[in-house]
Every structure is written in C-alpha cells, then in structure tokens.
Amino acid sequence: MNRFLERHRNIIDFALSSLLRRKAKNISLLLVYTLIVFMVASTIFFMQALKREAALVLKEAPDIVVQRMIAGRHDLISVSYGEKIGAIRGVGEVRPRLWGYYYDPVNGVNYTLMAPFSQQPAAGSIIIGSGVARISRLSKGDFMVLRNFDGRPTLLKVERILPYSSELIAADLIIMTESDFRTFFAFPEGHATDLALTVGNRNEFTTIAAKIVQQFPDTRPILKSEILRTYDSVFDWRGGMVVVMLGVAGLSFLIFAWDKATGLSAEERKEIGILKSIGWETADVLLLKSWEGVIISLSAFLSGVILAYCHVFFFSAPLFAHALKGWAVLYPQFRLTPVINAYQLAVLFFLTVVPYSAATIIPSWWTATVDPDAAMRS
Amino acid sequence: MTVIELIHVTKCFNAGKLNQLTAVQDVSCAIETQRVTVLKGPSGSGKTTLLTLIGCMARPTSGRIMMRGFGTASVPGWEEAEEVEITSLPERFLTGIRRTTFGFIFQHFSLVRGITVLENVMLPAYPTGEGHGAIRTRALELLEMFSITRHASARVDLLSGGEIQRVAIARALINNPSIIIADEPTAHLDSRLSQEFMAIIGSLKSEGKTILIASHDPLVYDSPLADTVVEMRDGRFTDIGTAT
Numbered sequence: 092m093n094r095f096l097e098r099h100r101n102i103i104d105f106a107l108s109s110l111l112r113r114k115a116k117n118i119s120l121l122l123v124y125t126l127i128v129f130m131v132a133s134t135i136f137f138m139q140a141l142k143r144e145a146a147l148v149l150k151e152a153p154d155i156v157v158q159r160m161i162a163g164r165h166d167l168i169s170v171s172y173g174e175k176i177g178a179i180r181g182v183g184e185v186r187p188r189l190w191g192y193y194y195d196p197v198n199g200v201n202y203t204l205m206a207p208f209s210q211q212p213a214a215g216s217i218i219i220g221s222g223v224a225r226i227s228r229l230s231k232g233d234f235m236v237l238r239n240f241d242g243r244p245t246l247l248k249v250e251r252i253l254p255y256s257s258e259l260i261a262a263d264l265i266i267m268t269e270s271d272f273r274t275f276f277a278f279p280e281g282h283a284t285d286l287a288l289t290v291g292n293r294n295e296f297t298t299i300a301a302k303i304v305q306q307f308p309d310t311r312p313i314l315k316s317e318i319l320r321t322y323d324s325v326f327d328w329r330g331g332m333v334v335v336m337l338g339v340a341g342l343s344f345l346i347f348a349w350d351k352a353t354g355l356s357a358e359e360r361k362e363i364g365i366l367k368s369i370g371w372e373t374a375d376v377l378l379l380k381s382w383e384g385v386i387i388s389l390s391a392f393l394s395g396v397i398l399a400y401c402h403v404f405f406f407s408a409p410l411f412a413h414a415l416k417g418w419a420v421l422y423p424q425f426r427l428t429p430v431i432n433a434y435q436l437a438v439l440f441f442l443t444v445v446p447y448s449a450a451t452i453i454p455s456w457w458t459a460t461v462d463p464d465a466a467m468r469s
Numbered sequence: 470m471t472v473i474e475l476i477h478v479t480k481c482f483n484a485g486k487l488n489q490l491t492a493v494q495d496v497s498c499a500i501e502t503q504r505v506t507v508l509k510g511p512s513g514s515g516k517t518t519l520l521t522l523i524g525c526m527a528r529p530t531s532g533r534i535m536m537r538g539f540g541t542a543s544v545p546g547w548e549e550a551e552e553v554e555i556t557s558l559p560e561r562f563l564t565g566i567r568r569t570t571f572g573f574i575f576q577h578f579s580l581v582r583g584i585t586v587l588e589n590v591m592l593p594a595y596p597t598g599e600g601h602g603a604i605r606t607r608a609l610e611l612l613e614m615f616s617i618t619r620h621a622s623a624r625v626d627l628l629s630g631g632e633i634q635r636v637a638i639a640r641a642l643i644n645n646p647s648i649i650i651a652d653e654p655t656a657h658l659d660s661r662l663s664q665e666f667m668a669i670i671g672s673l674k675s676e677g678k679t680i681l682i683a684s685h686d687p688l689v690y691d692s693p694l695a696d697t698v699v700e701m702r703d704g705r706f707t708d709i710g711t712a713t
Contacts, residue, residue, distance in 0.1 A: 093598075094597075094598030094599070095598060097598045097599060097600050097601065098595070098596055098597070098598035100601060101591075101594075101595035101596070101598075101599075101601055101604070102595055102596065104595075104601065105584075105588065105592070105595055108583075108584045108585075108588055109584075112582075112583035112584065113583075358582070361579075362581055364579075365575075365579045365580075365581060366581075366592070367526075367564075368524075368526055368567075368573055368575070368579070369568075369573060369592060369593040369640065370564060370567050370568030370569075370571075370593045370596065370644065371564070371593075371595075371596050372560070372561055372564040372596065373560065374561075375595075375596040462521075462526060462527040462528070463521075463526045463527075464517075464518075464521040464526045464527045
C-alpha cells in the first residue's frame with residue numbers, strides 16, 4: 092500500500108514539474124478552462140439559488156388562486172363567488188385579494204400595488220418594497236406622490252420599508268389600505284382582483300379546482316404547484332439561454348483543449364521514449380499523463396467553482412444577474428443564500444474533468460505502447 | 470559466469486514490407502559478468518539495435534536471449550540463480566528487468582529537458598514505489614560521487630557536455646543496476662571528457678558492474694578496460710576477441 096502511494100506521489104511530483112516546464116501553454120489553458128467552468132457554475136448556482144428563494148417565498152402563497160376570465164382575459168371577480176366557493180367541501184378559507192399595477196413614468200418602472208387583509212398600514216400611508224424606496228429615494232416618513240385613476244396626484248406617507256430579505260419578490264411592492272386602494276383605482280365595491288383559497292388536503296387541489304370550474308365556468312383556478320412550476324420553467328428557460336450561449340464558448344474551448352491535449356510534440360514523444368527506456372512501464376507513462384490531465388482539469392474545475400460561488404453568493408452575480416433575474420427595470424438587490432446542487436455539480440465535473448483527462452491520455456497511450464527504442468528513434 | 474546469452478538472434482524492422490531492414494542477423498554470443506564488453510563497428514552495423522535487444526527495450530524477430538542471475542527476481546516464480554528466456558516475457562516483466570538490472574547511457578544522453586539535474590537522476594526510480602526521500606538521498610550521493618552536487622537544482626539544459634554526461638551516468642546508476650549499457654557514450658565528447666568517461670567506467674567495473682558499450686571510438690575499444698571487443702558489420706559479428 093505504501094509503495095503504491097509512494098509511486099503515485101513520485102509520479103505526481105514529476106507531473107507537476109512537467110506542467111511547470113510548459114508554463115505559458117498550461118497557464119493559458121488553465122485560465123480559459125477556469126473561465127468556462129466559472130461561467131457554467133455561476134449559472135447553475137444562480138439558477139438554483141433563485142429557484143430556492145422563489146420556492147421559499149411562494150411557500151406562503153395560497154393553495155389555489157381563482158381568477159375570473161372574460162374573453163380569455165383576467166377580469167375582476169365578484170366577492171360573492173367566494174361565498175359559494177367557500178361552501179365547496181374541502182375548501183378552508185377564501186380571501187378576496189386586491190392588487191394591481193402602477194406605471195411610474197418618472198422612473199420608468201412598474202410597481203405592484205396591493206391591499207392585504209392583515210398588517211395594513213394606516214389610512215393615507217403605504218408600506219413600500221426596498222426597490223421602490225431605492226429608485227424613488229424614499230425613507231420612512233417621506234411622502235410619495237402617485238397619480239390616481241383620473242390623473243390627480245395622491246400623497247401617501249411611507250410608514251415602513253419592507254426588509255431587505257423579502258426583496259426578491261417584494262422589491263416593487265406598495266402596500267396600502269383597502270379603502271385607499273379602491274379610491275385610488277376607482278375599484279368597484281364587492282369585487283376583488285382574485286380569490287385566494289386555502290385547502291387542507293393537498294391531494295384535493297385538482298378535485299376542488301375541477302369543481303370550481305364546473306360551478307363557475309368563467310373562472311380559472313391556478314394551483315400553487317402550477318405557480319411554482321411556472322417559476323421553475325422561467326428560471327430554467329433563462330438559465331438554458333445562458334447555457335446555450337456558454338455552449339458556444341465551451342465548444343471553442345473544446346477545440347482549443349483538444350488541440351493542446353492531443354497533439355503530442357516530437358519532444359513529448361521523445362520524452363515518453365526516454366521514460367520507457369529508463370524503466371517506466373506503459374502504465375506508469377499513462378499514470379503520469381493522466382495526472383497531468385487531472386491536475387489541469389481539476390484545478391480549473393475547483394478554481395472555476397470557487398470563483399463562481401464567490402461571484403454568486405458573495406457578490407450577487409454582477410456579471411450576468413440582469414440577464415438572469417428578468418425584472419424589467421426595477422432589479423431586486425439581494426444576497427442569495429448559498430445552495431449547491433450536488434447532481435449538477437457532478438455533471439459539470441464529468442463534463443469538464445473527464446473529457447480533458449481522456450484527451451490527454453489517448454495520444455500518450457498510442458506513443459507509450461510501442462517499444463521504447465522505437466519511441467526514442469521516432 | 471555468463472549473465473546474458475544470445476542465441477541466433479535476428480532483428481528485422483518493417484518485416485515483410487518493401488523497406489524491410491535486417492539490423493541484426495543471426496547473432497550468438499555470451500556476455501560475462503563483471504567484465505567490460507565493447508561492440509565496435511561503423512554506423513549502421515547494428516550495435517545500437519543489439520544493445521536495445523539485450524537491454525529488454527525491444528524484442529528480437531527471431532532467436533532467444535537468456536538471462537541468468539540478475540533481474541530474474543522481477544519475474545514471479547523465478548529464483549535469482551535461475552535462467553530466464555527474456556524474449557518471450559510480457560512487457561511488464563521486461564520493464565521490471567530493465568528497471569532493476571540495467572542502467573542505460575544513451576548516445577545523446579537523452580536527459581529530460583526543462584527539469585532539474587536531481588529530478589533527471591531520480592526519474593528511473595519514480596515508478597518503483599520507493600520513498601521520495603530515499604530516492605533523493607541516493608540521487609544526491611550519486612551527484613556527489615560525480616562532483617556535480619552544485620548543479621543539483623539547475624536545469625539540465627544549462628549544463629556543459631561533460632556535466633550532462635555525468636548526470637546521464639548518475640541516472641543510469643540510481644536503481645543500482647548490475648549491468649550498465651552505454652550506446653556511443655563518447656560520440657559527442659572531446660578526448661578529455663572521453664577519457665574521464667572511461668575512468669568512471671573503470672571505477673564501475675571495479676565495483677563489480679557488468680558493462681556493455683557500443684562504440685566506434687578507439688579511445689573506448691582500445692582501452693585497457695575493455696575485456697572483450699566484438700566487431701560488427703552489417704548486423705553480424707565479424708570478430709570476437711579479447712582487447713589487447
């Protein structure tokens with residue numbers, strides 16, 4: 092066992108010396124390799140962290156949301172629908188929700204306005220998301236001017252700014268009382284934007300949704316799982332776009348690495364001949380070459396992954412957050428909780444380390460299997 | 470005592486093709502232990518090929534090479550004193566014999582460029598699984614023996630011809646081989662360095678090493694150190710005699 096380890100240690104020692112001999116070639120290879128791993132790992136980390144954040148926040152989302160549809164478009168729903176839906180067996184609580192959008196022409200962004208049932212601010216006051224506070228330069232106690240449905244300015248006092256931790260989904264949020272909301276938008280009494288349902292048994296979600304559609308054919312029930320799936324799809328799609336772009340870069344790298352790794356120079360072939368003639372077996376030469384490949388690819392993999400981790404979780408992915416987050420203008424600013432998907436990391440490992448190591452070994456194997464004198468003469 | 474015996478050994482390159490070349494043709498001889506045997510002859514006479522066959526670096530096309538006493542411990546099931554036909558052994562056994570029994574000094578010395586003198590000397594011992602520290606100590610002792618310790622951490626590319634030659638000899642000795650094989654070792658050396666080389670050969674002989682040298686340099690084959698001089702031409706032995 093000790094001899095086995097010593098043999099590996101000696102060969103790794105020589106592999107490092109060998110790599111250092113071709114500093115310029117190997118460092119340039121390592122840099123490009125690291126960059127590719129960094130980009131792909133950043134995308135993976137970022138998408139995973141975003142999906143996790145969204146899933147955590149949406150955990151509090153209603154089990155079913157019921158919207159009314161007219162001509163295939165979302166319309167206001169009568170609160171009376173809620174009373175009848177509440178009577179369906181299995182439905183717990185039914186809460187009419189009031190929310191809408193407001194376009195701020197000064198900053199060129201959209202805000203989400205809503206009137207929650209609990210934790211409402213005082214009349215004439217609002218609670219705002221930190222994104223709104225940032226873009227409008229508002230702090231607690233300041234006044235915000237919004238133009239109501241007929242264009243008249245409405246003065247609203249900022250009572251509180253939502254905490255930083257909720258920024259992912261609350262960056263653009265403005266919360267006000269129900270009466271302020273109805274007055275501001277001229278929102279008809281007895282109507283709501285949609286209905287939020289809680290259902291005790293998750294196995295009954297689809298049955299209850301079917302019953303709602305049966306009773307109210309003009310409604311569209313949306314299950315919580317569908318919202319989560321939509322978020323997942325959106326993030327996966329964005330991630331996929333980036334991966335496709337990176338794929339092109341990866342392909343260029345593959346050609347570059349293949350050229351560097353497979354092309355054994357006359358000098359390298361002679362060296363293999365020397366090693367064999369002084370008592371190295373074919374297996375020893377292959378071990379040397381595989382260690383060389385592993386040292387390069389593993390170093391690139393580890394550096395790329397560590398850099399990506401810092402980039403995403405310490406610096407909030409400044410390089411491509413805008414492409415991936417997808418908020419029109421009002422980008423949330425938040426620090427992501429570190430999430431590592433072992434499966435995806437393993438796939439990345441096998442896609443980066445294994446092909447390069449194999450590409451290094453194969454040409455060496457061709458050279459190393461000939462008689463040492465032939466290798467030396469060639 | 471005979472350590473290596475060649476029986477009707479022939480080596481063809483590109484056999485069966487238009488460019489077939491018979492480098493060694495029906496050669497039989499015995500190499501005695503603790504003696505200096507010199508193969509002399511012009512370029513292309515088959516000296517180097519014969520050395521590679523004896524040194525287990527290539528296999529003969531026909532004929533047999535027998536080995537006694539040395540290196541046979543590398544082959545499982547053989548006792549030290551037993552006779553082994555090395556020509557039919559699988560590559561890893563040949564490598565084992567090559568590693569433990571032979572030390573090679575090549576015509577151009579064939580050091581690995583870009584790495585240090587010390588690493589070059591240590592290289593043959595790396596795959597043996599011996600501790601790095603022990604190999605290093607032995608390598609430094611050899612460098613000391615050849616008065617090149619001060620160059621231990623220098624890259625071989627920066628050495629003079631004589632220093633390169635001594636590094637190559639130190640490398641050949643790192644695994645403490647019983648047989649030293651040197652292929653045209655003085656071909657690129659001036660007379661002083663050639664004489665220095667022969668002096669080293671003399672000390673190795675006195676240590677009990679068996680030495681095989683291929684050379685067409687009179688300084689080598691006319692040397693009083695040469696016990697047997699074998700003349701080759703066109704892949705055949707033309708004369709086997711004791712040096713004068």
